[in-house]
Amino acid sequence: MVGSVCWHRSSSADRRLDPVLVCDPGDAPALADLCGADAALVVHYGAEPRYAIVDAGALFPWAVGRVEREGARPGRAARAAEAAAAADRARPRRDRGAAEKRTAAARLAGVGTQKRGIVPGAALAKRRKLAAAAAPPPKPEPEPAREPAAPRRKRRAGTLPPSAAAPRRVSPRLAAAEPAVAAAPRRRSPKARLELYRARGTWPDGARVGRGHGQPYLQPAYADLIRSGRKTWEGRANAGWLTKVRADDSITFKVTTRGAERVVARALEVRAFDTFEAMLDHCGLDACLPGCATVAAGAKIYRSFGCFDGRSYADVEAEHGVVAIRVLPLDFYED
Numbered sequence: 001m002v003g004s005v006c007w008h009r010s011s012s013a014d015r016r017l018d019p020v021l022v023c024d025p026g027d028a029p030a031l032a033d034l035c036g037a038d039a040a041l042v043v044h045y046g047a048e049p050r051y052a053i054v055d056a057g058a059l060f061p062w063a064v065g066r067v068e069r070e071g072a073r074p075g076r077a078a079r080a081a082e083a084a085a086a087a088d089r090a091r092p093r094r095d096r097g098a099a100e101k102r103t104a105a106a107r108l109a110g111v112g113t114q115k116r117g118i119v120p121g122a123a124l125a126k127r128r129k130l131a132a133a134a135a136p137p138p139k140p141e142p143e144p145a146r147e148p149a150a151p152r153r154k155r156r157a158g159t160l161p162p163s164a165a166a167p168r169r170v171s172p173r174l175a176a177a178e179p180a181v182a183a184a185p186r187r188r189s190p191k192a193r194l195e196l197y198r199a200r201g202t203w204p205d206g207a208r209v210g211r212g213h214g215q216p217y218l219q220p221a222y223a224d225l226i227r228s229g230r231k232t233w234e235g236r237a238n239a240g241w242l243t244k245v246r247a248d249d250s251i252t253f254k255v256t257t258r259g260a261e262r263v264v265a266r267a268l269e270v271r272a273f274d275t276f277e278a279m280l281d282h283c284g285l286d287a288c289l290p291g292c293a294t295v296a297a298g299a300k301i302y303r304s305f306g307c308f309d310g311r312s313y314a315d316v317e318a319e320h321g322v323v324a325i326r327v328l329p330l331d332f333y334e335d
Contacts, residue, residue, distance in 0.1 A: 001040065001056075003093035005085050007065025008042060009058050017065050018078075019045045019085030020054070021097040027051075030108060034126075045088070046081035062089065123220055143183050190264035190330035194250055203248065203266065204333055210249035213241050215262070218253035223263045226253075227329055230290045233283040234325045237316035238272065241255035242323045246269055251327065269326040275317060276302045279324045288324070 002024050007017040025032040028041055028051045035041050040056045043049055060068065072254070077095040089094045188196070197209050201310040216236075218226075225231035236242050245251070247270055253263040276299040280288055285298055292298045301313040302322075311323075 001059070003096055005062055005096065006042075006061040007062065007068070008044075008054055009060070016072075016078075016299055017060065017068060019065075019081050020052075020059070021045070021085070021088065021100065022059070023097070024100065027101055028105065028108060043097055043100045043104045044081070045085045045097075045100060046077060048107075049097075049103045051104045052080070059150050088304055121268075131321060171317045189254075191262065193330045193333055194252075198250075207248045210246055210267075211244075212250045212252065215252050215254040216241060217256050218263060220255055223253065223255045223258075223261075225290055226263055226265065227331060229329075229332070231287065232326055232328075233288045234290050234327050235276065235279050235283070235302060236323055236325075237302075237305075237307065237313040238320040238323045239311070239316045243320075245323070245325060251325070265327040265328060265329045267325050268328050271324045272321055273324065274321045275299070276313075276322055279322050283324050283326075 001022045004022045006020055006022060008020045009017055011321055020069065023041045023043055025035040025041050025195050027043075031041055031051060032052045032054055034252065038056050039053050041051060042054050042059075043051055057164060084100075088100075194212075195201055198212075200209075202208055222234075225233070247267055249267045251267055253265065255261040255263060271279075271282070277295055280295045280298050285292055285295055287297045289301060292301065303312065303317070306312045307313070307316060316322075
């Protein structure tokens with residue numbers, strides 16, 4: 001096969017075929033000892049010709065390799081190498097690969113950019129393995145000497161550490177803003193105030209905190225009026241929790257259509273009346289229903305409401321009368 005232009009496949013999984021020229025082992029004496037029945041010396045065609053030891057079983061005749069490469073799309077370098085190999089086949093067998101052999105021999109001898117003693121292919125791996133086995137084990141590097149740590153000075157009792165004694169440096173702009181931030185106290189929520197008053201047992205004026213009434217419903221418009229202080233009296237039909245409410249009790253109203261919003265208030269005064277008209281006359285129309293024009297219109301608004309048991313305010317009014325509660329939202333209390 002010496003002097004034949006063939007195709008070489010580097011691995012069984014690789015479909016790429018490279019054109020090579022089978023050379024005599026005497027062309028590269030440095031690689032002659034690696035040649036044998038199963039290993040052949042070849043030179044690769046292309047821009048950078050080089051000698052290599054390849055498996056003889058991975059070499060294909062020119063015609064067979066052309067059939068194997070049908071349908072492949074080689075790159076520019078592969079097409080140039082194939083053209084050089086095809087042109088070399090037209091020359092006599094003794095003249096084939098003359099330029100490629102010279103370049104490959106120069107690379108093998110260390111001329112140009114190839115380092116001396118570096119052999120491509122299996123020879124390179126073999127030489128590296130032998131060199132690693134013959135090399136002595138590396139000596140451990142000595143650790144750098146460490147300077148002894150400075151002794152810690154004991155602090156006298158009653159003195160502050162340097163970090164605490166050193167004054168804190170603050171920019172003039174932040175120093176001017178700090179008093180304003182510190183002067184603004186954090187306000188408690190009405191629910192937190194109620195918990196505080198229950199824990200103390202007394203309201204801020206010293207009156208004893210009564211029982212709590214949990215979450216009767218309140219329309220959003222009336223909730224806003226109570227919070228603003230315009231609506232000071234809450235009137236309802238005398239049924240359910242209204243029969244047990246007393247002065248100094250706490251009431252937590254649940255605002256409808258507003259999810260978890262609550263109005264927490266204190267019952268300052270509780271009065272019972274026979275009719276809504278009597279309640280509005282005594283407590284004041286604007287204090288019960290701000291913005292309402294007449295007492296008759298206000299009584300009509302109250303009688304349009306209903307109870308949870310299905311009775312209307314008009315039915316309960318006729319049987320048990322009505323109740324008016326003077327409320328004070330806990331938003332008005334100072335912490």
